[in-house]
Amino acid sequence: MSIAVSADIKPSRLLLLVTGFACLCVALTGVLLCVWLPGSWSWPARIALALACIIAAGVALLTVLRERKTIWLHISGTGQIRVVEHLLAASSRTKPQVMSAGLAQLLAGSTIWPGMLFLRLRLESGKTRTIPVLSDSVSEDTFRALSVACRWLISHNTAKARMLEK
Template identity: 40%
Template sequence: MSIAVSALILPSRRLWRLHALLHLLVLLAAACAPDAALRLALAAAAALAACRAHGLVNLARLDISGVGAMRLAVYPLLAARAPATRGTAPAVHAAARAPPDAWAGQAREVRLLPGSTLWPGLMLLRLRGDDGAVQWLAVLPDSVGAEAWRRLALAVRAVAAQAPAAHGTG
């Protein structure tokens, strides 16, 4: 059985909701803080964090070959054109329907590193590119379809089980 898989990873709505909940909890902590300076600092931190990365939505494509070689392409899209919800993201779906050749120019070779998390409800992949840069890729079940989730989980486990020397993950 081949482990080859190609998965389009959409932004997770669950992760977005958890992020929003975290901001609300920080604001609640700011409201309950006894010191005015602490209230101001917590409120400023929550506002800064909320504004920091909401302009971009990352769409990713992870390709794993039959021998375990991995390629990753990450596409930041403007959130105004591609909201994080699946039902209303025409730019995201248009990118998903693009032919594989359209993705090839932007993909880069990556290796799975130790420290990656493979749980039944979360794949947190620690990847290193040829340039040495380490990148984390969070994949939740709502980021991909059910069949793609199963195939991707099997392929990532197979790659992780291979000898570290073969992929340079040591």
């Protein structure tokens, strides 16, 4: 069975929308706590709590926005994974700028659901990277092929681990 897949994974708009809504809820919770917190708290403590919530929401949103990159994920027929992170060029005539590339290994903590994949990869550098793949990140056919390939890799890695234990 050949599991070769090549996927161009774009940042998910749905994930950005959900994250933005969660950050807005945290910021509004801070403001509401500032206004309606029981009278035992002083106003400076209430304002400090509200500012902490607003700053935490802002930092979380900026972190998510900074991590939005397009990723090319190539899985060979033998199960080797190559990850290429790039920025799209401003015009369609110029080539995209490659930021980093390298081999990766699919880790056991990856989540594979019918409409969402969270792929935990260990890169060559030793860092762990989680790549969210939602249904709006790739085409339907690519999503299905990527899901099948990742399931095959997980089962193949599990079978290898069992062989090594014996």
